[in-house]
Amino acid sequence: MKSINELIKEINELKSELHEKDFLLTWEQSPEELERVLKTAQVLKAMRQENIATNVFNNGLGISLFRDNSTRTRFSYASAINMLGLAQQDLDEGKSQIAHGETVRETANMISFCADAIGIRDDMYLGAGNAYMREVGAALDEGVKEGVLPSRPALINLQCDIDHPTQSMADLAWLEEHFGDLNQLKGKKLAMTWAYSPSYGKPLSVPQGIIGLMTRFGMDVTLAHPEGYDLIPEVVEQARQNAEASGGSFTQVTSMEEAFDGADIVYPKSWAPYQVMERRTELLRAQDHDGLKALEQECLAQNANFKDWHCTEEMMTKTKGGEALYMHCLPADITGVSCKEGEVEEAVFEKYRIATYKEASWKPYIIASMIMNRKYQEPGLVLQQLLDEYKTRVK
Amino acid sequence: MKSINELIKEINELKSELHEKDFLLTWEQSPEELERVLKTAQVLKAMRQENIATNVFNNGLGISLFRDNSTRTRFSYASAINMLGLAQQDLDEGKSQIAHGETVRETANMISFCADAIGIRDDMYLGAGNAYMREVGAALDEGVKEGVLPSRPALINLQCDIDHPTQSMADLAWLEEHFGDLNQLKGKKLAMTWAYSPSYGKPLSVPQGIIGLMTRFGMDVTLAHPEGYDLIPEVVEQARQNAEASGGSFTQVTSMEEAFDGADIVYPKSWAPYQVMERRTELLRAQDHDGLKALEQECLAQNANFKDWHCTEEMMTKTKGGEALYMHCLPADITGVSCKEGEVEEAVFEKYRIATYKEASWKPYIIASMIMNRKYQEPGLVLQQLLDEYKTRVK
Amino acid sequence: MKSINELIKEINELKSELHEKDFLLTWEQSPEELERVLKTAQVLKAMRQENIATNVFNNGLGISLFRDNSTRTRFSYASAINMLGLAQQDLDEGKSQIAHGETVRETANMISFCADAIGIRDDMYLGAGNAYMREVGAALDEGVKEGVLPSRPALINLQCDIDHPTQSMADLAWLEEHFGDLNQLKGKKLAMTWAYSPSYGKPLSVPQGIIGLMTRFGMDVTLAHPEGYDLIPEVVEQARQNAEASGGSFTQVTSMEEAFDGADIVYPKSWAPYQVMERRTELLRAQDHDGLKALEQECLAQNANFKDWHCTEEMMTKTKGGEALYMHCLPADITGVSCKEGEVEEAVFEKYRIATYKEASWKPYIIASMIMNRKYQEPGLVLQQLLDEYKTRVK
Known part of the structure; x- marks a missing residue:
């Protein structure tokens, strides 16, 4: 594994415009920018291991806005801003005056006078979450330009209707740790496959x-x-173009077996078809509770046709040497543990349980890295300063 | 604009007893005390602009108790205690044991063993909010005297039934910024006027x-x-006496046009008559939901007679040069934006939108200043120390 | 009173394995370990009095999980982690994904990547709270062993079905303060007695x-x-064995008068019989609301037979010189104040009110001490370092 010094040197050599833009979709960032976020996260994680304090702020707020339930991401965000020296302030829309009909641009400024980061989860309404984040970002830009805000808070996408960049980047950091190097990923087969779950309405952002x-x-x-379990077509098209540009490949199949065949990595996870998410968005907007209930019934019945999309030990034998790396964003629907019939067999999950925890452990560092890369043009110099000061995290 | 050094010098020259009393009503403080709060806030704001850390506490809690919804004040308070180095701890009465019939003086002590500030919003019940704060203050005094508490937390009125001092002081700081100097305000005409809103029960504390x-x-x-839209008579009488003492004037009229005529500053905002607030207080106490609903209907119908109390572009032409400064504590009821018919026309609000954001931006610094002036006999010396240390806020 | 230097010297001389085990029941700790927790708390409290910063963490999270309402313990925990330099992060199970059927061991790891302390209150279900904490502890141990967690968070029992160690240790610290020395407690009579209250279902953990x-x-x-108002038999048996080992005595009586007779200290407090708590646990598990209501009625009626279990001025005359120290974990049910008929007469409570506040004031320091004793093999050395650095808490 590389030393902190080596990583900082590499960070300093990577070109990045991340200090001038929000990280809202991974495919809007260049490969060098993605690498810099990965390496910054690696340094932050290594520093914690070595008990070096990573506080770059003496004060400042890290604001969170969760429009959907969350444990992992909530704690990861809290951990990220804490390791940088910020204090968390949650915007609970139920306890605020926002229902008054206040505009997004006003709220964005009102909460940001002393904010250095704003993390938003907004994944319930198709077509809305990512758009909302951009509206907030534009309002923050105006606030800085007009002299209302003393500095531009970093805006972090903690999951939207389109992407879940803190998850996918944490997953990538884990793959890099597991396989030793980003270059080792070339030519590796990753199967991102739908799996059966007794619930419905799971967001599309992870796949x-x-x-x-x-x-x-x-x-x-x-x-x-x-x-019928399609993802948003534009994202699928994006993946196709990405593969072409990177020298990899992107394939679509309609069988879990085929996807698992020879795979180095499998990611079996349930989601709702994007067409269902569109109908659900309309029903949620109309507050049509009967319609929502009917849709849920329809979807659960539909799902039940595909219970054989199940990550079993037998299914795993089809993968490369029967030993593909199993991944999941957690919590997984584990057959016989968290539900009667689910995404994955207990034996499979148990074999990879610690691996999935390690996968998850990257998220706090990825978020902190995204904040640093938004706030600093040269985060490597700041990391070097932390290293030179060598202040202990715990006495 | 004055330098930080000049401001600190002026702070050191102002007499103040604020370190021995809570700042619960502005008219209980001397002009010198008010000025010192303003100047301390200006220093804190300038220090943030210059990236100087303003942490005066290495640890300590800043407690908040919100008995009414809040975004702006909640975030301002969070920002204030954060910039001083305190951590926020919210007293959520719903999740506490306070319903057991615990006394105010007990609760006040129980939450304060490690507290340096307590901010309270309590504006729902006429005759109760400010009185509650004084009860808390007396309990804290007893706690210190009896050796229960190691230090006296600063008590901050985040809006009560009588006053909203963090709002009015932030408004004053904004006027000083806008007009260049407190002395420039002499002889300026400010029109505090009622305006129509499709809601009812808005507190009296802002006007x-x-x-x-x-x-x-x-x-x-x-x-x-x-x-019929009277404010509390004692406060109106106080304003009359204030004007006499300061060499200004205080006038009451029953027409928006007359108030706007030649005004340098206009503050059009809806509120409920204090007589209605008294009836509402009784109904709230009696938990008379039907009565509350009936009162709301009655008031909304009454309000509807005064839709022409509307801050329009035409109304603004009556002000000095047609260019009076528009102020609002936000969120404003903007016609066609946040409601069908409201306090202010969209064109007027849009013209002054950034100005109202700047007005709001003072609140975190005013609250932090109030805490510093309560905790330190000589806050100027502490500010000087921060300046000398010149620790950066963000690396 | 001993100086900070003397206390630190004594801490260094006490043997302890607390850095290798969680403090979940006081009777699992050796007398030396209990003394070390007391002395560490004394140093932390004295340091705050002398305005010495006690931050041992530059960053890190202190997680809280409250499965029951709380004011005192919530604020004490917040104060404790704050004085050590940690930031609080509440695990609100209502806002999390835990309902999905996630396992305890998974949640425990997911929240702990950057956590240094986890405080849990879980006192509603007999047989469950303490067991849950041990399950969390085992998961954290596995997380550290497997390389998922960079360090082992201190697990703090903020009240379970069996014990309330932060309360009883704070009570002991108060007794030590009041009587001058732990040795002074030898031979003192303490009466832990049931008292009437118009509520039911109060936990057994305090007595x-x-x-x-x-x-x-x-x-x-x-x-x-x-x-019929029995405590858990195993705990009563433990008390009997403790007394034998320590050279004291443990007596059970069925009359408040007899207990008060000649007592140096009285602790009159209501609780529900453990047999009732067992039935209640079953009904809660079955979500049998009618059953719960019926049980409540039955118990309230039963309680009403014992209204003479009342800590009156007359009852207090039976104690040593009529001047026994009255203790309570607060809030007390005070007759004529917080209820019509309760545990204690107003005159008695008022006489000892400030004393009970001082009793409560120890809890933040006890919790902070427990965290330090879990995180450091030699907390005395760390305290010495803080003393040598002599950084002020408040500028």
Whole structure:
């Protein structure tokens, strides 16, 4: 593994415009920018291991806005801003005056007078979450330009309707740790496949984030799902273009077996078809509770036709040497543990359980890295300063 | 604009007893005390601009108790305590044991063993909010005297039934910024006027806070509202006395046009008549939901007679040169934006939108200043120390 | 009173394995370990009095999980982690994805990547709270062993079904302060007695914690309650064994008068019989709301037979010189103040009110001490370092 010094040197050599733009979709960032986020995260994680304090702020707020439930991402965001020296302030829309009809641009400024980061999860409404983040970002830009805000807070996409960049980047960091190097990923087959779950309405952002990111590094990415369980077409097209540009490949199949065949990495996970998410968005907007209930019933019945999309030990034997790396964003629907019939067999999950925890452990560092790369033109110099000061994290 | 050094020098020359009393009503403070709060806030804001850390606490809690919804004040308070180095701890009465019938003096002590500041919003019940704060203050005094508490937390009025001092002081700081100097405010006409809104039950604390504070500095303050939309008589009387003492004037009229005529500053904002707030307080206490609904209907119908109390472009032409400064505590009820018919026309609000954001941006610094002036007899010396240390806020 | 230097010297001389185990029940700790927690708390409290910063962490999270309402403990925990330099992050199970059927061991790891402390209150279900904490602890151990977690968070029992160690240890610290020395407690009679309250379902953890801890120091502990208001038999047996080992005594009586007779210290407090808590646990698990209501009615009626279990001025005359120290974990049910008829007469409570506040004031320092004793093999050396650095808490 590379030393902190080597990583900082590499960071300093990577070109990046991340200090001038928000990280809202991975495919809007250049490969060098993605690498810089990965390496900055690696340094932050290594520094914690070596008990070096990573506080770059003496004060400042890290604001969070969760429009959907969250444990992992909530704690990862809290961890990220804490390791940088920021304090968390949650914007609870239920306790605020926002229902008054206040505009997004006003709220964005009102919460940001002393903010250095704003993390938003908004994944319920197709077509809305990512657009909302851009509206917030534009309002923050105006606030800085007009002298309302003393500095531009970093805007972090903690999951939207299109992408889940903190998840996919953490997954990529884990793959890099597991396989030793980004270059080792070239030619590796990753199967991003739908799996059965007894729930419905799971967001599309994880599978979309995975195919949108992993196709950037020369991997052979296969997307598998039953017919009708489509992702947003534009994202699928993006993945196709990514693969072409990176020298990898992007394949779509309609069988889990085919996807698993010879795979180095498998990512079996349930999601709702994007056409369903569109109908659901309309029903949510109309507050049509009966319609939502009917849609849920319809979808659960439909899902039940595909219970054989199940990551079993037998299914795993089809992968490269029967030993593909199993990945999941967690929590997984584990058959016989968290549900009667789910995405993955207990024996498979148990074999890779610690691996999935390590996968998850990257998220705090990825978020902190995204904040640093937005706030500093040269985060490597700041990391070097932390290293030189060598202040201990814990006495 | 004055330098940080000049401001600190001026702070050191101002007499103040603020370190021995809570800042619960602006009219309980001397002009020198008000000035010192303003100047301390200016230093804190300038230090953030210059990236100087303003942490005066290495640890300590800043407690918040919100008995009404809030975004702006909640974030301002969070920002204030964060810039001083305190951590926020919210007292959520729903999640506490307070419903057990615990006394105020007990709760006040129980939450304060490690607290340096307590901010309270309590504006729902006429006659209760400010009184509650004083009860808390007395309990804290007893706790310190009896050796229960190691130090006296600063008590901050984040809006009560009578005053909204963090708002009015932020408004004053903005006027000082806008007009260049407190002395420039002498003889300026400020129109605090009622405006139509499709809601009811808006607190009286903002108009009361404005007439109670702005009459201290030689301004010509005009209060305008339809007949029957009275503020608390004692506060109106206070404003009258303030004006007399400061060499300004205080006038009451029953027409928006008359108030706007020749005004340098206009503050059009809706509120409920204090007589209605009294009836509402009784109904809230009795948990008379039908009564509350009936009162709301009655008031909305009454309000609807005064839709012409509307801050339009035409109305603005009556002001000095047609260019009076428009102010609002936000969020404003903007016609065609946040409601069908409201307090202000979209074109007027849009012209002054950035100005209202700047007005709001003072609140974190005013609150931090109030805490510093309560905790330190000589905050100027502490600010000087921060300046000498010149620790950066962001690396 | 001992100086900070003397206390640190004594801490360094006490043997302890607390850095290798969680503090979940006081009777699992050796007398030396308990003393070290007391002395560390004393140093932390004295340092705050002398304005010495006690931050041992430059960053890190202190996680809280409250499965029951709390004010005192919530604020004490917040104060404790804040004085050590950690930031609080609450795990609100309602806002999380835990309902998905996620396992305890997974959640424990997911929230702990950057956590240094986890405080849990779980006292509703008999047989479950303490067991849950041990499950979390085992998961954290595995996480560290497998390289998922960079360090082992301190697990703090903020009240379970069996013990309330932060309360009983704070009570002990108060007794030490009040009587001057732990040795002074030898031979002192403490009456832990049931008292009437118009509520039901109060946890057993306080009386159990008191008899489980105070029997360790040679005190004569008398437990009194009406027939049928039993504590968990295993804990009563533990108290009996403790008393034998420490050279004190443990007596059970069924009359408040007898318990108060000649007592140096009285602790009158209501609780529900453990048999009732067992039935309640089953009904809660079955979500049997009618059953719960019926049980409540039955118990309230039963309680009403024992209204004479009331800490009156007359009852207090039976104690040593009529001047026993009254203790309570707060809030007390005060007759005529917080309820019509309760645990204690207003005159008695008022006489000892400030004393109970001082009792409560120890909790933040006890919790911080428990965290330090879990994180450091030699907390005395770290305290010495803080003392040598002499960084001020407040400028």
